[in-house]
Amino acid sequence: MFRLVPNAPELAAAGSRLVVDAVRGDDVAGAGYEALAAAEPGGAYVVTLDGPLAPGESTEVALDFTLTLGSGGFDRVGATDGVSWWASGFPLLAWEPGTGWARDPFVAVSGETTTSPAADTTVRVSAPAGLTVLMTGDQSEPGPADADGRRTWTSREPVARDVSVAAGQFTTAERTTPDGVRVTTGALAGAEPAADELADATVAAIDDLTAFLGPFPYGTLTVPQLPDYGGGIEYPSSILQASPSEEVLVHEVAHMWFYGMVGNSQFRDPWLDEAFATWAEAVVHPTSAEGLDRALGVVGDVGAAMDDFRTWQQYAARVYGKGGAALLAAREAVGEDAFDAAIRCYVDAAAWTVATPDVVAAALADLPGALEVLEEAGALDAG
Ligand SMILES: [Zn+2]
The missing domain is CATH 1.10.390.10 (Neutral Protease Domain 2)
Structure with missing residues (x-):
């Protein structure tokens, strides 16, 4: 069972949409959408196997999908001048270890409704050479642009429950905390705070929280700053920061422990x-x-x-x-x-x-x- 978060009612209303184009796997017997009170084509994509798996047995399922980004706003998926972002922008395995599949309905109230296990995750993003990508995971510097003028960015996060990616005309700033956490922030031209200020505030938030919560959970943290939509959205080792507020930033960094x-x-x-x-x-x-x-x-x-x-x-x-x-x-x-x-x-x-x-x-x-x-x-x- 894969949750299709971009088909949530408020995201669909802004023009976002996630469609599964193909499913492959030796054990796959069939597949289809389930509504879960989400917009068309549905809130979940359910893949049926030939038979049940025994405990400890595994299978491989590959999905091709197309994500359409709606207009920008305070939400997980969107695009506006100079920046686009997509978080939970793929079929997300809706599995709660020890409990089962998370078939929870989507709700009208804006807020997260997902359940997903931490997993070793690799993300590759190909973007026009003028854009900088900031995402979940320890990301490497992209190689040179290819013949189509695109650069490919790769990241790996061994314990990601979900993935956030932002691609924009970011100016970036990088810091390393005393404990060795690498922080990368990105700000658009003219944005407040600027990337340097945002990086300093992020390091301060990590230090303040580490003092009473214990070590920061990840090796890296990226913080792309979106236009001021009045809040922030937490993702594993990445934050969509859509507010200039330092309090909001501390709240989102705290989510790296509670949620991440x-x-x-x-x-x-x-x-x-x-x-x-x-x-x-x-x-x-x-x-x-x-x-x-x-x-x-x-x-x-x-x-x-x-x-x-x-x-x-x-x-x-x-x-x-x-x-x-x-x-x-x-x-x-x-x-x-x-x-x-x-x-x-x-x-x-x-x-x-x-x-x-x-x-x-x-x-x-x-x-x-x-x-x-x-x-x-x-x-x-x-x-
Ligand atoms: Zn929160």
Whole structure:
């Protein structure tokens, strides 16, 4: 089962579309689309095999596909003057190890709904020589332009759940953090912040977060800056930064731990990435923490699934706001050192898996004061 994220309702409305052109494989018996409440041709492409695979047995399936980029906006796929980007722009294996295929419907509320396993991933992008590519993975410098005036960029990320690629007329800046993480940022002409400033802010965010979360999960991080659409979108070792806000940047860098390394079903347990990224942002930025002051009073369970929300405002208030505030309050209840140590245990235990709230509860088992706060907020089940 492959999820076709670009066919999500809001992406399709902007003109994006992902179509599978061909499927190959020795064991392939048939294939077809499944709607999952997405736009035509559907939200998933399901490949049927001749027979079930035994545990540990493997098969190879190859898909050819065509992605159409819609108009630019705050979303995963788009194009505008001087830049185009496509993230989740391919049939994404929708497998949750230990649970099964993720057949979750797409929802009208803008937000991620995918589940995908970390995988050894290689990406090759051929682009006109005037463009710079910034993507998921440790990317090599492109070779010289070919006869068609195109250069080919290659990257590899051994633990990518998904892939983001941006190609644009970027000016780039490169930094290496004290721990050896290579950061590459890209800014379009006249953009604020410029690539150098963005690179310094990214290194600072990595340093601040590493101090209480533990080592940065990846060897590299690329941050292509898009026009200001009012936010950012996290991908493994790459961020589509569509805001000049430093708070947003810290939030997206925090997602490298919560979503990138500690995966989750973004449909079933959206708080496991969004509340934790909001919490980490608030720990680093006092202004973000002040913004969460009254969020604990928001009505409803933090731990709700994506189909529980009617509007983006409701989703943001409960999952980001109340969820982030609950984690801050839990930290205050038991002390930062004990809480942060437990969260590092959670990150370590759940690294490169698809985590569940049970794993959070297990990591906090010795801190009943923290569990109580998270149960009260409806993040964890009581008892
Ligand atoms: Zn987020």
